[in-house]
Amino acid sequence: MATAREIHRHMKSIGNIGKITKAMKMVAAARLRRAQEKAAASRPYALKIKEVLSNVAADTSVIAGLNPKEHPLLQHREVKRVGYLVLCSDKGLAGAYSANALKKAVAEISKCEHEVLIITSGRKAKEYFARRGYNVVSSHFGFSDRPTYEDAVDIAHDAMEAFASEQIDELHIVYTLFKNVLSQVPTSELILPVKPPEDVDSSNKIQESFIFEPSQDEALKILAPKYLQTIIYAALVQSAASELGSRMTAMSSATDNAGKLVQSLQLSYNKARQAGITRELNEIVGGVEALAQSNH
Amino acid sequence: MATPFEFEIVTPDKSLFYSKDVTYVGFKTITGSMGIESRHLPVIATLAVAPLKCVFADGTEKYFAVCGGFLEMSKEKCTVLATIAEPGEDIDLARANAAKERAETRLSTQQKDIVASRAEMSLKRAIMRINVSKMSHRK
Numbered sequence: 001m002a003t004a005r006e007i008h009r010h011m012k013s014i015g016n017i018g019k020i021t022k023a024m025k026m027v028a029a030a031r032l033r034r035a036q037e038k039a040a041a042s043r044p045y046a047l048k049i050k051e052v053l054s055n056v057a058a059d060t061s062v063i064a065g066l067n068p069k070e071h072p073l074l075q076h077r078e079v080k081r082v083g084y085l086v087l088c089s090d091k092g093l094a095g096a097y098s099a100n101a102l103k104k105a106v107a108e109i110s111k112c113e114h115e116v117l118i119i120t121s122g123r124k125a126k127e128y129f130a131r132r133g134y135n136v137v138s139s140h141f142g143f144s145d146r147p148t149y150e151d152a153v154d155i156a157h158d159a160m161e162a163f164a165s166e167q168i169d170e171l172h173i174v175y176t177l178f179k180n181v182l183s184q185v186p187t188s189e190l191i192l193p194v195k196p197p198e199d200v201d202s203s204n205k206i207q208e209s210f211i212f213e214p215s216q217d218e219a220l221k222i223l224a225p226k227y228l229q230t231i232i233y234a235a236l237v238q239s240a241a242s243e244l245g246s247r248m249t250a251m252s253s254a255t256d257n258a259g260k261l262v263q264s265l266q267l268s269y270n271k272a273r274q275a276g277i278t279r280e281l282n283e284i285v286g287g288v289e290a291l292a293q294s295n296h
Numbered sequence: 297m298a299t300p301f302e303f304e305i306v307t308p309d310k311s312l313f314y315s316k317d318v319t320y321v322g323f324k325t326i327t328g329s330m331g332i333e334s335r336h337l338p339v340i341a342t343l344a345v346a347p348l349k350c351v352f353a354d355g356t357e358k359y360f361a362v363c364g365g366f367l368e369m370s371k372e373k374c375t376v377l378a379t380i381a382e383p384g385e386d387i388d389l390a391r392a393n394a395a396k397e398r399a400e401t402r403l404s405t406q407q408k409d410i411v412a413s414r415a416e417m418s419l420k421r422a423i424m425r426i427n428v429s430k431m432s433h434r435k
Contacts, residue, residue, distance in 0.1 A: 041310045048377055052368055149308040213341035214327040
């Protein structure tokens, strides 16, 4: 059994770890709230741009008659190489968040029968795929828990370049959908070629005929990349919220565990201390008795 | 008296501006200037890097710096989708001037084509910002 002093030292260090995890939990909680606000604030733009795109693309004859050279993002090709954009965290200590996202990505990739190229966001994803010898074409990091629209623009730029230069014929995105603090769902979606969203309530809505200024063609040329950026931004924001939520729960249970450990250590510390005192008393009493006997 | 309609500017980060009594919106598409009043036919316009002017029912005006994007008008509601947009009063004139100078020096010291086109874009934005800021402060 360890000495009382050793137990005391162990207890202190666990107590300090508990303080750190508690601080991290509170930081994650504050950031999570901000991330959720950001997600809410970005929704109107995303919804509107979807609506505009579906309006622009409502006339399918126009889409069919497009010059593929001028609209590289809408081009459907025979699939030879598939790109995966994997969104993950920069830092650990977020429970199973990174592991789950990467597991989902690997499951998707192993299902794919074509050559696979990977674009990563977040240090963890980069390290994971680079170490396992995957073909990582570009990686972005440093913003996983507070992404800005510019970050999405950068990623979209790389993705569009790869797609336009026929490096990849399809692009899937793997990100983590934030449901609530306790549940985050790794999700995979096809994002390139850009598929105009189908209007959900188009059947009961009278199709408005828009005037396009200057033309539908021009609008699509600018709209398609913007739409891609918006999708990537939305995924980044979702992933950031998931990361923070996951970190918050992980740190919260770490704090609880530290507390429990300190409690049980306190118990064995008290026992060890008491045992020491008893032993010392025994020695004194024994000594006194021995002395008394020798005096007789 | 022109009837007012709803007008909103949304950027990826937030809804920048919303008003219910706008009577006129003037802006520039990539091919030329345009204006919208109430009961305009549904339109989707591709915007240029240019100032956007809106006139309220009480006759006051407000200017915005809009760096490209879209404008949609339908059902008495006009929505501007822009990656970057700022109201005229919020523009930091000193920063815009500095950006303008920086872009100009970059353009004069001929570098690679890609850098030149980027400098041109930022020059365009800086000039537009300065103009919008001046327009907003003129009254």
